[in-house]
Amino acid sequence: GENVEQHPSTLSVQEGDSAVIKCTYSDSASNYFPWYKQELGKGPQLIIDIRSNVGEKKDQRIAVTLNKTAKHFSLHITETQPEDSAVYFCAASSSGGGADGLTFGKGTHLIIQP
Amino acid sequence: NAGVTQTPKFQVLKTGQSMTLQCAQDMNHEYMSWYRQDPGMGLRLIHYSVGAGITDQGEVPNGYNVSRSTTEDFPLRLLSAAPSQTSVYFCASSYSNRGQQPQHFGDGTRLSIL
Numbered sequence: 741g742e743n744v745e746q747h748p749s750t751l752s753v754q755e756g757d758s759a760v761i762k763c764t765y766s767d768s769a770s771n772y773f774p775w776y777k778q779e780l781g782k783g784p785q786l787i788i789d790i791r792s793n794v795g796e797k798k799d800q801r802i803a804v805t806l807n808k809t810a811k812h813f814s815l816h817i818t819e820t821q822p823e824d825s826a827v828y829f830c831a832a833s834s835s836g837g838g839a840d841g842l843t844f845g846k847g848t849h850l851i852i853q854p
Numbered sequence: 855n856a857g858v859t860q861t862p863k864f865q866v867l868k869t870g871q872s873m874t875l876q877c878a879q880d881m882n883h884e885y886m887s888w889y890r891q892d893p894g895m896g897l898r899l900i901h902y903s904v905g906a907g908i909t910d911q912g913e914v915p916n917g918y919n920v921s922r923s924t925t926e927d928f929p930l931r932l933l934s935a936a937p938s939q940t941s942v943y944f945c946a947s948s949y950s951n952r953g954q955q956p957q958h959f960g961d962g963t964r965l966s967i968l
Contacts, residue, residue, distance in 0.1 A: 783944050783959030783961045829897065842899075844897040844898075845896055
């Protein structure tokens with residue numbers, strides 16, 4: 741089955757700096773890669789996703805890049821703000837996002853230092 | 855729309871007790887699923903359903919039962935609670951498991967088994 745590795749487990753950056761979280765996946769059939777943000781006491785919320793036919797996608801301060809050859813994808817957050825502090829999860833799916841095909845990384849705790 | 859609603863938010867049980875975690879969605883989503891989240895483990899799939907009357911096992915189904923009698927509701931039952939089932943449980947839904955559909959999560963049920 742699919743295996744998703746996520747690094748780092750904890751990331752501390754100064755407010756205003758950029759943050760990058762990286763994930764690798766094992767199943768070359770995976771074709772959908774969502775990123776979720778989880779705030780304390782809340783459920784994960786989708787913040788951005790990318791399909792395998794796209795190399796990069798941006799949404800304001802957030803971007804995701806995908807390298808299918810190397811089987812890795814990354815989340816980039818620019819101009820970080822205190823409200824970006826949260827746990828971020830990457831995931832990969834070969835069936836298109838249904839739970840039978842969605843495998844999560846173990847999460848990155850992002851800390852924004854004032 | 856309320857989205858995905860989970861009840862209760864917190865619960866403490868004694869070993870051997872049974873209980874049902876409730877999940878309801880008002881988005882007319884076909885697809886629903888249950889995850890458990892443990893420290894350092896990410897999200898692991900317990901059971902999922904692709905429509906009313908249809909359920910299937912995920913990665914960690916032992917000790918849990920589900921049913922899907924309506925599109926809106928997907929309860930998770932613990933038959934005989936064990937301390938290893940202490941966790942945070944999340945319910946999620948998506949429009950379909952066909953194609954690349956993002957999942958919407960509830961805010962979780964925090965369960966402690968003594």
